[in-house]
Amino acid sequence: MSGKPRLHYVNARGRMEPIRWLLAAAGVEFEEAFLETKDDLKKLQTNGDLLFQQVPMVEIDGMKMVQTRAILNYIAGKYNLYGKDLKERALIDMYVEGLADLNELISSNFFQPADKKEEHLASVMDKAANRYFPVYEKVLKGHGQDFLVGNKLSRADVQLLETILLVEESKPDILAKFPLLQSFKAKTSNIPNIKKFLQPGSQRKQPIQEKDIPRLMQIFH
Incomplete structure (x- = not known):
């Protein structure tokens, strides 16, 4: 090892x-x-x-x-990406769980029937724009700080950036009505460790292609 x-x-x-x-x-x-x-x-x-x-x-x-x-x-x-106390951890957990719910919705699109994929994806993007992202915009507006919790980078910020970039792959203008999330994306993307991970050749994975799904299904089922 x-x-x-x-x-x-x-x-x-x-x-x-x-x-x-x-x-x-x-x-x-x-x-x-x-x-x-x-x-x-x-x-x-x-x-x-x-x-x-x-x-x-x-x-x-x-x-x-x-x-x-x-x-x-x-x-x-x-x-040290989990807040300074129980209250901050609870906030981080809430924000992360919301993002996890949105990620599950996005992932489920791969398993929709071919004739339902477009309709399902449109529904997911609607939820992202009207249910999920407004929450994070409101949080940032509420305290006027760069990060979601405690004015310090946490796992919630990392997962929010990951999710923003994921959603933008399907709807590039998703942040049009969210100026604070636009600013958040720009700032967090330039944090040195994250910026490095976003460069080509890193261990970040590319979107799953339709042709990959049978191979993955064969491994897991």
């Missing part, structure tokens, strides 16, 4: 992507072990490496951690 966290997942975004983002924002180098076939997953399951028989799994600090939220909580706490 190199001492670096080792991430076990497919070579795609999925549930591992926010973990990659958070490690990168914390300036932590990590290694990846990609699952290429169903046998790769079965091997981890047979070896007892997966507590609930599923990935993501991250080897870190002598642990084999599973469950995305648990992994993110640990990384955020370890690298």
Whole structure:
């Protein structure tokens, strides 16, 4: 072991992507072990490496951690991205859970019938514009600070930027009515560790293509 966290997942975004983002924002180098076939997953399951028989799994600090939220909580706490007290942590958790809900809606579009995809995506973009992003615009306006909680970068900011960029892939003008989110995006994108992660050739994953879905389904089902 190199001492670096080792991430076990497919070579795609999925549930591992926010973990990659958070490690990168914390300036932590990590290694990846990609699952290429169903046998790769079965091997981890047979070896007892997966507590609930599923990935993501991250080897870190002598642990084999599973469950995305648990992994993110640990990384955020370890690298001082989780607020200064319980109240700040509660706010961060609320903001992150809202973003997780939106991310689930976006991800579910891949599994819609072909003739329903466009309609479903339009519904998701409507929710992003009218239910989710107004919350974060209001938070930033309410306290007039650069970050969501405690005027300091937290996991909530990292996940908000990740989600903004994700939504913009489908609707580039999504932030048109959100000047504070536009400013937030510009500032957080230029934080050195994040800026590095956004450069070509980083470990950030590209959008899943339709042609990739059968291969991924074969591994997981």
